Amino acid sequence: MKWGRIVVTSLKYIIIGVFILWVLVPVAWIITLAFKPYQEWRVAYFIPKQPTLDNFIVLFKPEVFTGVMGATAIVEPVTKPLINSLVVSALATVLAVIVGFFSAYGASRYNTPGPFGIFFTLLTRMLPPATFVTPIMVYYANLGLLDTHLGLIALYSSVTVTYAIWILKGFIDAIPVEWEEAAMLEGASPTKVLFKVVLPLVRPGLVVAGLFIFLLNWTELLFALVLTNINAVTLPVHISKYVGAVGQLYGPQAALALIGSIVPVTIGYIIQKHLVTGFTFGMVRG
Amino acid sequence: MKKVKLEVKNITKRFGDLLAVNNVSFEVYEGETFTLLGPSGCGKTTTLRIIAGLEKPDKGRVFIGGRDVTDVPPRERNVCLVFQEYAVFPHMTVYDNIAFGLKARKEPEELIARRVREVAELLGLTSVLNTKASKVGLSEKQRIALGRCLVVEPEILLLDEPLTLADAKIRETMRRELRRLQRELKITMIYVTHDQLEAMMLSDRIAVMNAGRLLQVGTPREIYEKPKNLFVAYFIGSPTINLIEGKLVRKDGKLVLEKEGLVLDATKLLEEAKGVGKIIGREIVIGIRPEDIQIDPSGHGVWKGEVELFEVSGDQLIVHIKLAEETKIRAMAPFSLRLRTGDIVGVAINPDKVHVFDRKTGERIDLLSIGEA
Structure with a gap:
């Protein structure tokens, strides 16, 4: 009996331990790699013997280290892709959440565009994105949208609006219709009902949807890789450039990955309170 | 106005x-x-x-x-x-x-x-x-x-x-x-x-x-x-009204309510009521509110019955009385009334408080207005 419990407990911890390693080792590897000098990139230990910030500096001033890290060509400074990513992700997220809110309200309260319509919005998510890349590229080439911010924002927001609709519809469904009816009877116009009653109540939903969509946009690689070249290059595309034709710049790549993860981690930390109320909305209602 | x-x-x-x-x-x-x-x-x-x-x-x-x-x-x-x-x-x-x-x-x-x-x-x-x-x-x-x-x-x-x-x-x-x-x-x-x-x-x-x-x-x-x-x-009303259904017929000088071979003597209940002649031979439902029924422990009244059980409701008793096989009524009684199950009690009802309904349509039959007409 006693032995049985010990076995069960230790098994439990072994499973948890394996899972933690599985999740954390790659993260730890990236963190330590970012601080390792060129000579230690391919070694099998974690803690760098001669920690350095060179990997970070080379991201912003690539010309300083030409040749030193075995690079055969210069990678553009990271500033532009970083700004591009921030602008594109943020604007596409805002657009998706706004459009998603109104669509979700219509779907929840007026059942538009019908039960199949709302399901249909998921259809584009059921095929691999690679399927859409070629046709979109042809469209964009003809519309002059290749390698533009506008092109990426339009594409990202139209792809992610699906998630906004589905997340927000759940939140709006949870608001009793009577609340809106009461407001209506007391003299509020439909617009007022929407902005004074519904909008404040789905605020946690807007945060959840916004965060989720922002992360999707922030990490999107495939579309950006195909549709951008110089002008509108995003961070994930830029990260991928460090290993390939220019050489094997593992250190700078890890450093940039680290920088790239600061934004979502910070956002997640700031709004975790909202996140909790968001995910448990049905329980805290009223 | x-x-x-x-x-x-x-x-x-x-x-x-x-x-x-x-x-x-x-x-x-x-x-x-x-x-x-x-x-x-x-x-x-x-x-x-x-x-x-x-x-x-x-x-x-x-x-x-x-x-x-x-x-x-x-x-x-x-x-x-x-x-x-x-x-x-x-x-x-x-x-x-x-x-x-x-x-x-x-x-x-x-x-x-x-x-x-x-x-x-x-x-x-x-x-x-x-x-x-x-x-x-x-x-x-x-x-x-x-x-x-x-x-x-x-x-x-x-x-x-x-x-x-x-x-x-x-x-x-x-x-x-x-x-x-x-x-x-x-x-x-x-x-x-x-x-x-x-x-x-x-x-x-x-x-x-x-x-x-x-x-x-x-x-x-x-x-x-x-x-x-x-x-x-x-x-309307709590406890709910007593409903007794049957066909009202005159038999051997008595007014009785017949239903599937069961017979309930309603002479004392309905004899005095005006216009009762108009409903003889019709399928009716008689409704009597429990609070309109007085229990007489000495056995006098319209009907006699056996106390089956009683419930306490506030300061009142709801007494279930068995008048005949398949015919039970509920009556309100003051809490102070001493009763035991099995007692035979009399049931007194004011004829004015009796409601009569047509069994098929469920509509009220106003005995008085029939009488006047």
Whole structure:
């Protein structure tokens, strides 16, 4: 009996331990790699013997280290892709959440565009994105949208609006219709009902949807890789450039990955309170 | 002459196959409390929502103060509805909740502040005005919901089972409060409930509904004393009315009620009643309220029976008496009456309190009016 419990407990911890390693080792590897000098990139230990910030500096001033890290060509400074990513992700997220809110309200309260319509919005998510890349590229080439911010924002927001609709519809469904009816009877116009009653109540939903969509946009690689070249290059595309034709710049790549993860981690930390109320909305209602 | 505030004319509403409201018409006078009473699903809430403008009737018209409002949107009807699950906005303070309607109408700030304070005082909410509405208790929520309606001074105040969520104690206080407020403010109030006791206590007039139809409109007394049909008789009153059915025939000089071979002597009960001759030979249902039956332990009365069991209900006893095989009645008796199961007791009934209904149609047969005619 006693032995049985010990076995069960230790098994439990072994499973948890394996899972933690599985999740954390790659993260730890990236963190330590970012601080390792060129000579230690391919070694099998974690803690760098001669920690350095060179990997970070080379991201912003690539010309300083030409040749030193075995690079055969210069990678553009990271500033532009970083700004591009921030602008594109943020604007596409805002657009998706706004459009998603109104669509979700219509779907929840007026059942538009019908039960199949709302399901249909998921259809584009059921095929691999690679399927859409070629046709979109042809469209964009003809519309002059290749390698533009506008092109990426339009594409990202139209792809992610699906998630906004589905997340927000759940939140709006949870608001009793009577609340809106009461407001209506007391003299509020439909617009007022929407902005004074519904909008404040789905605020946690807007945060959840916004965060989720922002992360999707922030990490999107495939579309950006195909549709951008110089002008509108995003961070994930830029990260991928460090290993390939220019050489094997593992250190700078890890450093940039680290920088790239600061934004979502910070956002997640700031709004975790909202996140909790968001995910448990049905329980805290009223 | 009483002024008609609301007129509902022949409204019918269907939800798919369900006929929720079936050709219902009634009038509500200014300043009265009018109750729509019926079991759940009888169409009372739908009727209320049609009056509010939240549902459109398939047929029929609604007039408020003489104006046809059938096609007028809810916010222009100047009626207000207190919902069963109080529509109180959790993201606003109590003050903002009450002020909502006035703000929506863009009233000046001073007027809003003054009106909200007045209403809060009236409802005893002054101390919680600055509290978030999600933080207050159920009884406050209920008063907030009421306050939100009172503040906009609607022509008609509609209430949809506002007391069902509250517990018994609060319900009692709120009932009294509502009656007081209605009297004080002289509001025209339409109240929906399935609780007949609540309806009797609150209303000036009651409309009893069942299966989408309006069965009877009248004062609580009229509905209790002269139920127009079996359903109303059965629905009003607690404990429920005793119903004995059978064919009334004269046999060997006696009046008896026959049903499937069972015979109950009703000579003493009905002999004296005027017009009884008109119902001899008809299938009828006799209704006698338990509170109209006196138990005589010495055995005198219309009938004799055996005490089967008794329940305690407040300071009263509900006594189940077996008159014959398959025929049992319930009677109210004072708590002080000493009874044991198995006792043979007499049952005294005032013939004036006997209700007679046609068994097939369920309609009331008024013995007196038949007699006079």
